[in-house]
Amino acid sequence: MTGTYIQEKLRPNHCFGCGLDNPYGLQIHSFWEGDEVVCRWTPKHYMTGPPNFLYGGISASLIDCHSVNAAVAYANRQAGHEEAFDPELFMVTGTMTIKYHKPVPMHEVELRARIAKVEGRKYLVHTDILSNGERCVSGEVLAIRIARMG
Numbered sequence: 001m002t003g004t005y006i007q008e009k010l011r012p013n014h015c016f017g018c019g020l021d022n023p024y025g026l027q028i029h030s031f032w033e034g035d036e037v038v039c040r041w042t043p044k045h046y047m048t049g050p051p052n053f054l055y056g057g058i059s060a061s062l063i064d065c066h067s068v069n070a071a072v073a074y075a076n077r078q079a080g081h082e083e084a085f086d087p088e089l090f091m092v093t094g095t096m097t098i099k100y101h102k103p104v105p106m107h108e109v110e111l112r113a114r115i116a117k118v119e120g121r122k123y124l125v126h127t128d129i130l131s132n133g134e135r136c137v138s139g140e141v142l143a144i145r146i147a148r149m150g
């Protein structure tokens, strides 16, 4: 999959959640699957919250970055910049709501994001975290398009 991950098109990027240039970050790798953006990610042992389960803040960070990256990818796709992203199509999180349905076991999870609504500079993204196909966490992220920072 190297070369087709959304994060590859956002470099350089030191973001803790999605920056491939941050060796201390979560290093998510997201890709299109039809109309959904998918990421498979495995927690490190020190990311535990409740015994044997993932820390909720990590789930929130995963949803945050995966969703914003999905919105950036969507905007670039709509603008015909799928191969090389337009640096002007950059977004940050405005608002995020997280619902924890079930604890997340400490093994590989799948994130699935869908663009629910676009209104001007606002992109509403729905993302689920699944473990063994079961939804454990869901999030609603409002990504807001801005001029690129830095």
Ligand SMILES: CCCCCCCC(=O)SCCNC(=O)CCNC(=O)[C@H](O)C(C)(C)COP(=O)(O)OP(=O)(O)OC[C@H]1O[C@@H](n2cnc3c(N)ncnc32)[C@H](O)[C@@H]1OP(=O)(O)O
Residues within 6 Å of the ligand: 010, 013, 015, 017, 018, 064, 065, 068, 069, 072, 091, 092, 093, 094, 095, 120, 121, 122, 142, 144, 146
């Ligand atoms: C590729 C790497 C991605 C890295 C990102 C990873 C995710 C992150 O962690 S981002 C960091 C966390 N987020 C931030 O720090 C953002 C801080 N906030 C800001 O910079 C600004 O408040 C910002 C950009 C969100 C909005 O400011 P500004 O561009 O002036 O927006 P503004 O013109 O006031 O509003 C535009 C629209 O968005 C809405 N809006 C603005 N802020 C928010 C908000 N926080 N929540 C909901 N809606 C908002 C406004 O109501 C307005 O809507 P409408 O067009 O319908 O009237």
